[in-house]
Amino acid sequence: SKPHRLLTLIFPLNPPRAQVLLGLKKRGFGQNKYNGFGGKVEPQESISQGAIRELTEESCLRARSVNKRGVLFFYFENDPVTMEVHVFDTVEYEGEWEETEEMAPKWFGVGDMPFDRMWKDDERWWPMFIRGKKFIGRFWFLEDQVTIVREELAEVDSL
Ligand code: 6U4
Ligand code: NA
Numbered sequence: 001s002k003p004h005r006l007l008t009l010i011f012p013l014n015p016p017r018a019q020v021l022l023g024l025k026k027r028g029f030g031q032n033k034y035n036g037f038g039g040k041v042e043p044q045e046s047i048s049q050g051a052i053r054e055l056t057e058e059s060c061l062r063a064r065s066v067n068k069r070g071v072l073f074f075y076f077e078n079d080p081v082t083m084e085v086h087v088f089d090t091v092e093y094e095g096e097w098e099e100t101e102e103m104a105p106k107w108f109g110v111g112d113m114p115f116d117r118m119w120k121d122d123e124r125w126w127p128m129f130i131r132g133k134k135f136i137g138r139f140w141f142l143e144d145q146v147t148i149v150r151e152e153l154a155e156v157d158s159l
C-alpha cells in the first residue's frame with residue numbers, strides 16, 4: 001500500500017465566528033503560506049488530541065474543545081505519499097496567541113481570507129467551512145504544489 005500521512009489542521013474562531021486565526025508558516029511544508037495550525041498525528045494520541053497539541057505548539061492557544069469539520073486528501077504528482085488532513089475548528093480556547101518558531105499568527109475576517117497566500121484548495125472548501133457544513137475533499141496537485149488538476153468535494157452530514 002502507498003504511504004499515508006495523517007495530519008491535523010485547526011482553525012480558532014472568535015466567539016461569533018466572524019474571525020479566524022491563521023498562522024504564516026515560517027518553515028517546512030507550506031512555508032510562507034497562511035494556514036490553520038496543525039501537523040502530524042503522533043502514534044500515542046487521538047487525531048483531536050493531535051490537533052489540540054499542535055495548536056498549542058504553534059500558537060500557544062489551549063483548546064478546551066474542538067469540532068470535527070472535514071477530511072481532506074491531497075495527492076501530489078510524482079509523490080507516492082497521500083496526505084489525510086483532518087480539519088477542526090475551536091471556539092473554546094484559553095491563553096493569548098503568540099508567535100512561535102513555526103507560525104506567525106494573525107486574525108482575518110472569515111469573509112476576507114488571504115487566499116492568494118494560502119493552499120489552493122482552501123478557497124474551494126472555505127465556503128462550506130464558514131457555513132458550518134462538514135465536508136470531504138480530494139485534491140490532486142501538480143508537482144508545483146499550486147495547480148489542482150482534479151478535485152472531488154462534497155458536504156457530508158457526519159464524519
Ligand atoms: P514538523 O516536522 O513537526 O515541523 P508537523 O508540524 O508535524 O511538522 P507540518 O507542519 O508539516 O507537520 O504539517 C503540515 C500542515 O499543513 C498540516 O497542518 C496540514 C497542512 N496542509 C498540508 N497540505 C495542505 C493543503 N493542501 N491545504 C491546507 N493545509 C494543508 O489547507
Ligand atoms: Na505543523
Ligand code: NA
Binds near residue numbers: 039040
Ligand atoms: Na509536529
